[in-house]
Amino acid sequence: MKILHTADWHIGKKLQKYDLSRDFDLFIDWLCRTIRQESVDVLLVSGDIFDLSNPSSEARTQYYRALMQLRPLNLKIILTGGNHDSPSMLNAPREILRQLDMHVIGGMPQELADVLIPISDKNGATEIVIAALPFLRDSDLRSANDGSNYEDRIEAIRKGIQNTFHRAAQLCEQDYPGIPAIAMGHLFAAGMETSESERDIQIGNQAAFEASHFGDYFRYIALGHIHKPQQVKALVPTFYSGSPLPLSFSEREDLKRILIIDTSNGWTPHSIPVPVFRRLIKISGTINKLQQRLEELKAHEELETLVEVELIEEQYDAVKIYNLDKLVVNFEKPGYSIIKHRATFSHRHQDTGDLYSTEQHLEDLKPRDVFLKLIGQHEYDEIDQGEILSAFDELLEAVKNEENSIKE
Numbered sequence: 001m002k003i004l005h006t007a008d009w010h011i012g013k014k015l016q017k018y019d020l021s022r023d024f025d026l027f028i029d030w031l032c033r034t035i036r037q038e039s040v041d042v043l044l045v046s047g048d049i050f051d052l053s054n055p056s057s058e059a060r061t062q063y064y065r066a067l068m069q070l071r072p073l074n075l076k077i078i079l080t081g082g083n084h085d086s087p088s089m090l091n092a093p094r095e096i097l098r099q100l101d102m103h104v105i106g107g108m109p110q111e112l113a114d115v116l117i118p119i120s121d122k123n124g125a126t127e128i129v130i131a132a133l134p135f136l137r138d139s140d141l142r143s144a145n146d147g148s149n150y151e152d153r154i155e156a157i158r159k160g161i162q163n164t165f166h167r168a169a170q171l172c173e174q175d176y177p178g179i180p181a182i183a184m185g186h187l188f189a190a191g192m193e194t195s196e197s198e199r200d201i202q203i204g205n206q207a208a209f210e211a212s213h214f215g216d217y218f219r220y221i222a223l224g225h226i227h228k229p230q231q232v233k234a235l236v237p238t239f240y241s242g243s244p245l246p247l248s249f250s251e252r253e254d255l256k257r258i259l260i261i262d263t264s265n266g267w268t269p270h271s272i273p274v275p276v277f278r279r280l281i282k283i284s285g286t287i288n289k290l291q292q293r294l295e296e297l298k299a300h301e302e303l304e305t306l307v308e309v310e311l312i313e314e315q316y317d318a319v320k321i322y323n324l325d326k327l328v329v330n331f332e333k334p335g336y337s338i339i340k341h342r343a344t345f346s347h348r349h350q351d352t353g354d355l356y357s358t359e360q361h362l363e364d365l366k367p368r369d370v371f372l373k374l375i376g377q378h379e380y381d382e383i384d385q386g387e388i389l390s391a392f393d394e395l396l397e398a399v400k401n402e403e404n405s406i407k408e
Contacts, residue, residue, distance in 0.1 A: 001119070001127055002038060003182065005259040005269065006031075007046035007224030008243035010084065011066075012059030014051075015280075016339040018306060020245065021062060026277045026303075027244050028066045031258070034272060035073050038260055042119055042128075043075055046224030046241070047082025047135055047186030054086065071100055078117055080134040081106040082186040082224055087134070105132045108140040112164070113171055118179075128263065129176045131168040131218070135186040135225075136161055161187060162213040169217035180263070183218040186225050189232050189240075211238055219267045222259075229257050229271070237267050244274045249308045249340065252280035278303040284310040287323050294327070300335035309341040316345040319384070367396055 013020050035043070050059060070077060079102070081090050087107025094104045103117050115134075121127040141160025165183060172181040189211045211234035214221055221238040228251065229242030241259050246252055256276075259269035283293045290309055297305075311324045321343050328341050371392050375385060 001263045002040045003042040003261045004040045005044045005222040005241045007241045008048045010051040011063050012051045012055045018339045023245050023277050032069050041075055043077045044222045045079040046184045046222050047080050048084045050085055077102040078132050079104045080132050080184050083135045105134050107134055126179055129172050129179050129181045131183040133185050161209050165214050180219045182220045184222045228254050246280050249280050279305040282308040284312055304337045307338045309338055311343040314346040
């Protein structure tokens with residue numbers, strides 16, 4: 001039997017307000033082709049089906065369209081809810097989807113046995129059982145009496161995760177004796193490498209779960225939540241498949257993948273890389289370096305490459321920020337879009353309160369003198385400084401005239 005493990009689809013995701021729906025459509029097209037080529041029997045999606053708990057109508061449409069693309073492939077589909085998902089929203093069409101051999105467990109059911117999904121071979125005999133555990137919320141893991149302080153609450157959550165997996169293993173052994181079992185989970189395991197796009201779970205990731213506590217009953221543990229593909233050090237093969245698409249610029253160099261377990265060859269999965277449908281790039285440097293790098297980009301007609309631009313300078317200067325904004329606004333190159341930009345300065349200018357001795361009184365300070373000290377901290381040439389001072393003097397004069405007219 002072949003089992004495909006993926007997770008963290010995040011349907012409806014926007015990267016800095018840039019819609020990634022086309023990326024997901026391309027992934028599903030590729031996934032369907034891969035399932036045919038590999039003759040996959042079971043598809044596991046370990047949480048975070050959607051990016052938002054209340055997804056848009058467009059995201060829901062894309063979800064159902066993806067399921068309908070997968071339906072003709074003659075495989076069992078099992079999806080679990082993640083910390084981004086609404087259990088009730090995912091569970092709403094559960095009974096209809098079950099008739100299509102699609103099993104959805106949005107949140108922890110009242111009866112733990114309901115997460116067990118047997119998989120039959122061609123002769124109808126149970127060949128494997130899946131413990132499809134969704135994201136475990138605090139209310140699933142501890143009672144109001146579990147701990148009166150922060151440390152006790154963290155320990156109660158860790159213990160709750162451990163007990164849930166152990167109880168699921170016991171139920172598998174009890175109800176399906178001698179049948180190999182796989183567990184699904186959506187959680188943060190200790191020591192994992194994260195990215196910018198995961199949302200902290202279970203007390204800001206402080207309740208990180210020690211993977212050795214999964215135990216040794218399950219033959220494989222299919223995890224979701226961490227977007228960077230990686231193996232977890234545990235007693236049995238335990239893997240994060242990672243997200244199939246880069247969901248933040250911190251993931252731009254990740255090698256996205258899916259995992260396939262061929263039970264006839266053991267329980268260690270082999271990895272199949274997901275094609276790069278869209279590139280994410282980051283360009284850093286001085287304003288001149290940024291302009292040069294942007295001009296060197298080669299135009300293309302594929303999915304737009306998304307660009308993050310970071311201005312890096314030593315001395316703070318408002319003109320440099322203005323030039324950065326102008327560079328971004330005026331940037332035009334086919335196949336590229338700057339969707340994120342920021343400025344970083346090694347030496348920020350002092351606050352106005354540090355310009356003068358604390359013994360001085362506010363009424364003793366002259367506006368023009370204060371302004372001169374402020375612009376003196378910027379790298380303006382003599383001409384620019386003169387123009388800025390001239391503009392300030394005009395504004396100051398206008399304010400004085402307005403004050404005089406009010407008094408009259």
